[in-house]
Amino acid sequence: MGVTIKDIAKKAGVSYSTVSKALRDSPLVQKPTKNKIMAIAEELGYQPNIAARSLVSKKSWVVGVVWPSVERMTLSALITKVNKELEEKQYTTVLSINEIDSAIQTFQRFQVDAILVFRDQANSPFELEALDTNIPILFYGTQSDQVSPVVDVNRKKAIELAVEHLSKLGHKKMAYIGNLGEKDTLQQEKVQTFQHMLVRKGIESGGIPLLNGLEASEGYRAGRQIIQAASPPTAILSGSYDLTRGLFQALHEAGLSVPQDISIASYDHVPQMLEFDPPVTSVGVPIEKVAEEIAAILLRMIDQTDVQQTYLLDPELAVRTSTRHRINQ
């Protein structure tokens, strides 16, 4: 079917191994020869056959990504960035929407060079050991089994940064949106840190409503609940971008303006925070940074360079105009 290196070799009048070398940009081929070969390859629309290459080189130049069952916007953006990053290093990214274990099996048969698993509370637990694969696996999003390396955001520090910021601005009563109860350990960690910070800083709680999910509608619901209290807080910290969207809707509807009437800060360091009116003070690890980090670690794992067990990424605080000094009333 497709064009092979033999076709190119014939047309260029060289041996096909020379073509192979030239295509891989080997220094063992003369510049002119190389150029000529490249040109012919281009002309013929040559596409290397992954199967053949990976069969002999034991390397597929493919990274498999296990896509989480629940998809939130930030993850979607993150995966796109990781893909781009890897592409620069000649790797192709391929996704699977299967359950973690069967996805890993598929990737195994593909002989992918590494696997990235986006894990969330929704996907089923599984035994990594049982799979016993020698393909390096990197997890994102949760402290896992100590078997495979994990990349995660230092959520605790992020919340601390945010509360600290609001506290410095003089806020004495704050609410938090993003409490999913005990079932979700990721969110739980943020909630607990928030509570600890209130105590430590001597701040009164303005409510930490229990949510049913992380969609914008839940942020809307929680926001309404908080501002309708007899004595509402002067600042609200939201646990995610989507929740913040809903929160803004509730505030807007109630005729409250930010930051005059209330200060808003949000977890999730995504560019979209700037699209709010006003731009939202946010805390978290910039998505580009996470993507770069993930790509870099994957590459190191592929190269067999030793990697740490856990990478806890440091969050950053980006102060914008949605937060300001509390007005004494």
Add this chain to the structure above:
Amino acid sequence: MGVTIKDIAKKAGVSYSTVSKALRDSPLVQKPTKNKIMAIAEELGYQPNIAARSLVSKKSWVVGVVWPSVERMTLSALITKVNKELEEKQYTTVLSINEIDSAIQTFQRFQVDAILVFRDQANSPFELEALDTNIPILFYGTQSDQVSPVVDVNRKKAIELAVEHLSKLGHKKMAYIGNLGEKDTLQQEKVQTFQHMLVRKGIESGGIPLLNGLEASEGYRAGRQIIQAASPPTAILSGSYDLTRGLFQALHEAGLSVPQDISIASYDHVPQMLEFDPPVTSVGVPIEKVAEEIAAILLRMIDQTDVQQTYLLDPELAVRTSTRHRINQ
């Protein structure tokens, strides 16, 4: 690294070509021999090497799916179903989040057996001809270039069914939520059909607000706008599941009950329609049916069986309790 057929052959005391046959369940191998080989393969945790297999057989048993840039819930469910369907036929599904053309190139190198493209208004236009691949490509979601087969829902008929239903219930004033203006041809078709139906049935328009997107929040906004009118409609037809979610929020908030105060019907035939309170009358092609159809067509394309140019799936109306006779007032 992995276990190969040679390992199995050695352990079973047969030639490796026999193992190959046995594993493919060939009739050329005796039952007992076959069983023995199967058992050993299982025991050794044998995983066939896709690269090798596809190299020689010119078939990868992989179907590539080009994931749309904008992801809506229904598509996510659909892709999962298609995957399941294909899995039963021994095919593995792999996704790419790249732009259509580069995704197709990647799949080409993988020698996938077929490509499924979920197309939406957001992903960039491209020239299929330019790619000139001989891998069969199936599009979903829009009338395309007449080069490759397309599967699509008969949106026109769907809207007709819905309006007809509401009209029969005596509604004389209806609103439609889902108008994205002229930029989105898919939505445009539904809007236009709705308008035509109003004329044909002598129904008054209760508003067809222009939206900025298809998220739930837009449904909420439009819903509020519609019910706040001086003389609101007695029925609303929503253009998608997400919009309906937002619409319900708006109705709930305004203290309107469905279907006592207003009848609601929605496009998108997904199971989640039953989770509303009350369950929502919906119209569209059941997602399982779409998935089955897509999988079947892909399989036929792989087998070189000739397929039609366009498959326009017939929508179904599922009447639930969110719609009822108009109350004379």
Add this chain to the structure above:
DNA sequence: TTGAAAGCGCTAACAG
């Protein structure tokens, strides 16, 4: 019914 052997497209020694 089983085994031997060729070869898919490519990379990587090794020779020249």
Add this chain to the structure above:
DNA sequence: CTGTTAGCGCTTTCAA
């Protein structure tokens, strides 16, 4: 620098 050659793991004739 360029060419020759041996496989990678598997399927598939062709022989036995």
